[in-house]
Each structure stands twice: as structure tokens, then as C-alpha cells.
Amino acid sequence: MAKKVSLSGFPEWLPGQRLVERFVLETIRTQFELHGFAEIETRAIEPVGELLKKGETSKEIYLLRRLQQDPVEAANDPKQLGLHFDLTVPFARYVLENRGQLVFPFKRYQIQKVWRGERPQDGRFREFIQADIDIVGDGELAFHNEVEVAVVMARALGALPIPPITIRVNNRKIVQGYCESLGIEDIEGALRCLDKLEKIGPEGVLEQMAELGFSKNQSQKLLDMAEIKGSAAQVQAATSRLGVVSDLFTQGLTELLALLEQAEIRVPGIVKADLSVARGLDYYTGMVYETTVSGHENLGSICSGGRYDSLASDGKRTYPGVGLSIGVSRLVSRILAEQMVTASRGVPTCVMVAVTSEETRTAADAIADKLRARGISAETAPKASKFGKQIRSADQRGIPYVWFSESSEVKNIITGHQESANVDTWQPEPQYLRPQIEG
């Protein structure tokens, strides 16, 4: 079912598949807007300095040079440009540039392509759509925003005809406070080990921690924490058993419990704690989130993010934020491969107006124009031919109706029903007007 593409990692769809992708995007967009998020788009290209700002040299970035430019000169050009690899870095720049015209806290969404220069053999997408929401504050950002973004994403993904999702949440302050109370200074190291828990299991994690110089006690206690999952009540009970004394840990835990409780009221059954979530904890400073789809856990997280104390800063002012990003292409790819969602046809056309001879094309065009004026998508037959052939042509395209001008009749070629029709008043059956999304 998946269309074989000629350039690995650059997905493309046939028209019927594109309709499914658009349905997914429109559904997500609708939820974003119902929650007060305003759309922006940023350019696809940033100065390399912006892209490498956060020291993200591990990211595979595509750099640009003009065809007419010498390669070595371009590589040494301080004004070199590159394609953005996410929507957060461009957004940070946009906020700093436009803060005079924005009202804070600023809630925005962006749905755009991003590019990552992965090696082709890795099988990963190199070009894909992300759908991001972020709330950014001027100098401060209240905690309730960290709840809000999780609720919005739960609704955006919940509105799609896909299996139930789970948003797993953790909090940097919990992990950091805990590490500090255990006398662990290399928090980044601890996080890197915990991030591998799913891949290499508890034994493997203990080994890696030993290599970092953590004691057996520290390592085991970290694992004990990482194994804590579930509801607010479960987390409260399990964490109290850890016997931690740390203000930072307590602060983080309070936030986590508050989010779980709020989320359970507004989007019950979706948000769960998972203290093994470590990805991103090196730059996020509060809540972190990952999202899996039931039965499709091998997709990995389809929606991730967290809170950062400083999205952007100009040296004087700081702009804290919280955001989440859906990997739309990865999700759409799975939806299409498993045919979870399909379009009833690949063309928007509702009616094909038959053309008996090229002399009657003008009259056929006039019929089609009248239907269009009333919001009904129509086309005239590409070629004059016998009715049987034109019906087959419409059928081949998935067009549900054929209009016969001379007799002023319209035939539903799916049901076979044929009837007289007045071009100024006729209506198709509602389910045939537009391509239907079924899932």
C-alpha cells in the first residue's frame, strides 16, 4: 500500500492518500484553533548560526549553497544558510524579532515541513511535516500552561480515527532533585542511561551506570525511580517509598501530580506518569511529554515536547515556554500503510458532464459551470465518446455522477440510479458531494 518513493526518506502520496493527510492536518488544526492557538509559518531557511545555537551539532542539518557559489567559499561563509530541522528554533528567533507586536503569553501553532540530513540507509524520514503548539511567556510562564498543551494534544490526536493514545509525562525537577539527593552530579549521564532502558533493559542500564562511576546503590535507586508509572495516586505512593529529601524533587512531584489530576478531569484516561521518560530532559526544565499509539508502540513517540525556561533570550529578557510537536508524517505513514483511514475517491469531482461530440462541449461546459456556481465540483468529459465509455471513464476516476445534457438526466454510477435533473436545482446525495473520509 505504501507508495515506493524514488528518494529514500522523502514521502510522497497519491491524491487519495493526500486527502487522508489533509484530513489529519485539518482535524489537528481545528483543535488547535478551538483552544486559542494562532497560526504562523516561518521561513524554511535559517542562518547556520541560529540552527547551531543550542549546540545541536548532533542534529543532521542540511546546509545550502547557491549553484553559482564556490563550495569551499560557501562552507566558510559566516552567513551560510541551512534548512530548519524543527519548528522550535525558528519560533524562538521569530519571537525575539517580533516581540513588539506579540501579546504574551503567546500561543501559536505551526504546521510545516522540517528537514534532517540523515544518512539515506537509516530508513528515517529526511523531510517530514511537524505540527507544533507552543505557549511562550515574557519573563514568566505559569504552570497551568504545561497542563494546557497536554490537554490540547490529547484532543487533537483523540479527534483522529486512530487507536487510543497515551501521553507519558515526567518532570526534570524530579529527576534532577533525585540525582542531587543521591549525590549524583552527572545528571546528563544518568539521563542518557535511563533513556536506553527500553532498548537494553534494567541490567544493561545498571552496567552503563557502573561505567559512568555510579555506585551500585545509586544505580539501583535510579532504576527504582525510573520504574514508577501510572496515575497520580500510584505515583504518590511509589515516590513516597523512595524516601527522598529534596526541595527540587518535591516541587517537580507536586507539578507532576497537579498535571495528572487536571488532565484526568479534562481528558480522562490519556495522561499517565512515566518516570523513565528521559529524552529531552537535558534541555527541558519542567514537564516532559511523549505520546504512543495503542498497538503501534513501535512507531515510537508521535508527539513529544516539554517546558523550557528559556525558549529565547536577548541577554536582558528571557522567554520561557512549553511546547509539543506531532510527527505528522510518521503518523500519516502508518495510517496509510494500515489503511486506518481512507478517502472514498481521489478526485474532488462530484459530477462528470458527458460530451457527445466536440461541438457540444460548449454546452457541456455551461452545465458544469452552473453546477460549480452552486458549489458542486464538476468537470466535462476529457473526450467526446459513446456514453458507455464516458461512464467507464468517470468510474475509473471515482467520479460518482455522470450528467447527460441532451436528456437532462443524471446517473449515479455507484448505485446505478438515474433520474431527470434540473441543473439549477439538482443536489447530489450528501455523501457523494465531496470525497468522504472513512476510518
Place this chain on the structure above:
Amino acid sequence: MAKKVSLSGFPEWLPGQRLVERFVLETIRTQFELHGFAEIETRAIEPVGELLKKGETSKEIYLLRRLQQDPVEAANDPKQLGLHFDLTVPFARYVLENRGQLVFPFKRYQIQKVWRGERPQDGRFREFIQADIDIVGDGELAFHNEVEVAVVMARALGALPIPPITIRVNNRKIVQGYCESLGIEDIEGALRCLDKLEKIGPEGVLEQMAELGFSKNQSQKLLDMAEIKGSAAQVQAATSRLGVVSDLFTQGLTELLALLEQAEIRVPGIVKADLSVARGLDYYTGMVYETTVSGHENLGSICSGGRYDSLASDGKRTYPGVGLSIGVSRLVSRILAEQMVTASRGVPTCVMVAVTSEETRTAADAIADKLRARGISAETAPKASKFGKQIRSADQRGIPYVWFSESSEVKNIITGHQESANVDTWQPEPQYLRPQIEG
């Protein structure tokens, strides 16, 4: 009014401006779909070989290399990639790759960004949105399709609240047949001179033709042809006075007249002949089109295209096509600069639910959620504060209503009207539900 951007040639908009851009895009998209065009998107990136296929080395192309790749190695890599500079080259590749799954003639539209590596000082866009329609045939493509695309674009642009447009049309066969009848072999050279007519005037064109070796008679006769404009009747009269004997010329003229007549029936007053239109005549093989906006002729052509005998070919089969491309960013840029179209607010939010204290936030969220469930965009106040401050905050954002939970009242802060409201049944006045596009 135009937002100053930090990277010349890469336009970005504020949220209210983005709403205008989306309105323009949705209006165009609706017309495309009413005429039976199906959407596709292609990847942004193509192998350099594809981009340079038509010998378009004059186009400024952005080439890519991965950050981790050596610049010289990347430049010599036959598999080097680049950003697409239009949507026709990618479409040609897509057709060849997917022809087994497409029904011909295939009518598709694409609305995507393209990139051109112009020099920054030239002031041109380096990243911009194009909206293209193309009809492509398998081996053959009937002439009526060349009429159809002009009609569709006339309607797409006509549906926008901008001044009237004029689509100027010419035909390669006219120019080529005429040149041949005059004994001119260097048709490309003749076209290059004619293309400068508007810039350097008739005297300048005569000089340039003399430099190419055309005789005074040939040059003057070419100018006589280029000055022919207007309706079918005017063109018929003027061309008959040229006294041309050429089958090719006659064929082109017949097509041109047919298009003018058909277009005049379906989109009266829009399509006019202009035999000075020369751009693109070196690769188009039939009709060519350019479009200007009344009063904004200095924008140049906002929608151009033509018919080509071979969009794509695999050596065995040829796929002729006809297409037109709207320079959306150029148009939107002018619309925004002149405030031809504006959005009534920059946020989607209809209602802000006031929050008297952080303890009442949960109740406020519940109110907002109930409104959203009924399709009304809502947000809770970012911060608990006095009512006056919250009203000012809503006003600052452009949100029309403020909801007071304790008294179950809603206030329209634009009109000042306040009333009791039931959260399960209240409706905003229709013009405030969503941002309104005014133009």
C-alpha cells in the same frame, strides 16, 4: 505595514497577516477543486540531475549538503540534492514515477513553497509559495484543456477581493510560423528581443534585432505582429493585415481565436490577446499566458504558464501538458502592503473565560471546554486578575467576548453589550465567531 524580515527575500507574517494569506490560499484551492483538480504535494528536494534536466542553469538553484559532509565531496557527488525552484519539474518526475496509478488526462494542483537562490541584494523573493494547476495527457492533450486552465485561473483570481485581472495570451505557433514566413531562423533570438519590448520600447527592440542580423523589414514586421492586442475580432483583423502565409501561423491563430471566444463566454472581459507576450515561448509549444492586476502592473505577471508538448518523457511515451502558476507570495505581499484584505483579529479565539483567582481556574477551564465542544474557540485568562484588567487583556488580543463564570454572563467587549448566558446554548453573533476577512 510590511513586516521587516531579518533575512532578505524570506517573507514571514504576523498571525493576522497569515490569516489573510490562508484566505487567499483557501479561495484559490476552492476554485481548483470545483473544477476537478486533485491536490498532490511533492518533496521539496530533488536530485540535481532532475533540476538541471531542461538545461535551466540560468535558474538560481540551492544545492544541499549534510553538515557532516565535506563540501568538495558533496559538490562532486552525482547524487547531490537541491531545493526545487518550481513545481513543474517535480511534477514531471512524479508523473513518470506514478503513471501506473494515475488516470490521464490527469488534472492536479499543487500549492507549495519553492526556493530560488537569487542574490540577496536583488530584492527578489528567495522563498515563496506557488499555486499551480496542470493538466497532463498520455501521448496527447486536446486543445480545450488550454482554454480550461485559463478559465480556472480567471475564476480563482477573480474570487479574490483584488482589482480586476487581465490574462494576456499568445501562441508559440503564431510567432514561430510568422518568423519562418519572414525567413527568420533564429526564433529564440527574436523572442528574446520581443520580451524586452516593454522595458526598452520599439526603438530599442529594433536596435537589438539589427544586432542579431535581422533585416529592417524583418524587424519592423516582427514589431507589427508584437503590437497586436485585444479581442478575437481585433486580432483577426490585425493579423489578416500582416499578410502571412504559413500553416503553422494559421494553426496558432485558430487556437488563439478559439481560446478568446471560449473564454469570453465563460469568463467575459478577462482574457485578451497580446502578441508581445514572449516569455516562456522558448519551451512552451502552444498557448502562453501572463496575468496582470489592474493598477498593479508593476507587480509583473502574477500568474504565468503555457502548453508544452512534453512535460515528461521516458523515451517511449511522451506526456504533453498545459499549466499555470500563481506567484502567491508576490500577490499576498502586495495585498498586505496595501491592506486590500485584512483580518478582523489575529487570534482564532471568540471567548476569553475570566479567572478571578487561580482556585477558580478549573471551573473556568470547564466553561471553556463546554464552549469548545460546541465549536466555539475559547481560552481561559492567562492570569487571575481584576475584571477590568482581564477585559483589557482580551481587548489587546482582539478577543471579542469575555465570559464571567460566577455570574454566568458574557460581555461583547467590542460593542459593550453584556447579557446572561447559558454555557450549553449561548451563541456568539455570527460575525464574531471566527476572524472575519474584510476586503
